[in-house]
Amino acid sequence: MKHLLSTFLFAALLISCNSSDKSKSTSAESTDVDTTTEAVAKIEKQLKTIETNEDLIATALMAAPAESRATSKVIGYNMAGEFVTLKEGDSEYIVLADDPKKDGFNAACYHKDLDPFMARGRALRAEGKSADQIFAIREAEVKSGKIKITPGSTLHIYYGPNTAYDVETSKVDGARLRYVIYTPFATSASIGLPETPSAPNHPWIMNPGTHRAHIMISPLENEVE
Template identity: 40%
Template sequence: MKNLFLLSMMICFSSVIGQSKIPSAESQIKTALYACPEMHQEGAKVLGYNQKGELVTLREGHNGMICLASDPNREGISVSCYSDKLEAYMARGRELIAEGQTEVEKRDTRKQEIDAGTLMMPKEPAAAYMVTAKKEDHDIESGVLKNSKIRYVLYKPYMTGAETGLPTKPGAPGMPWLMDANTHRSHIMITPATDN
């Protein structure tokens, strides 16, 4: 009897471990669209993860916006949506990480490629939107996200504080500032002020 109980507990435990932590395509799409401005949500392309954990297109788009579902292997929830003018830059970053490069190596490789003209970046600022939340604030079945935070980013290589008139360090809460000024990855950061 004791052995039968242990066997049934092991089967239950192994079935729980074996369950996929990857939400359905519908759930991933709903969550990813939290990062997309409402006027662009209907036509945005959505990238997410199949049940093998591979990044795939979950929904085709037609309006120049690409949304990325949260990586199931990372802590918390982090979804983004960005102009398709940034896709070469974003896709190259994912590719380099998949090849085993560190964040520093990825940054250096993309700099070399941008400077050489082999990795194209937009000539005008291109928008990206990021939404983050804790895992416990995400309903994996429905895709509903609570208590999330958003930030807005405008990418354009080699922007300077003098050119933009922006500070190059964070200032008052919610105030735009220029991060990584005068580098290949310079971007304007806007993080709305919150009460908490």
């Protein structure tokens, strides 16, 4: 009887050890798979810091519609700090590259009809004018007809906290888009949009009743890839 009991106990101990070893093995395999997956993801993404004028052009063009990137003009500060034309183009879009001297990433794409308005703002800023002064000067110039803003002209802003990008896709790590549709002197009552977003992802009107009245559209952030 004692011999039979000992046999049962030995068998139970053997099964327990095997189960424990299998559990440890499965756990180790799972960790190896997770580590390998992370390593592969990093290799596939191939993030590169923006360090050259070519990097500035590639990342700036992500603000433009895909079908127009090859033919869009790119302007902005080069790596030497000079405001230049980085890439010639003849599409309806002008792309403003990220300023490499500033933290984070911010590129913009706008319809060429907005260029006089945008250029005037840059010139006044270069003169040392404050944001309020720039607003007042352009308000007067739009009202007088010196500067024209075509209703419906759109600004695409591609922005984010990082300055590294995927060399395969040119997407800036963590960057996203938002849109501005200019509607000069429109109000909430005249176009039927609230002055604050009703919910995330909903359009609203900003600066109503002024030359800078515009519809804001901020799409929800994409899931992390």
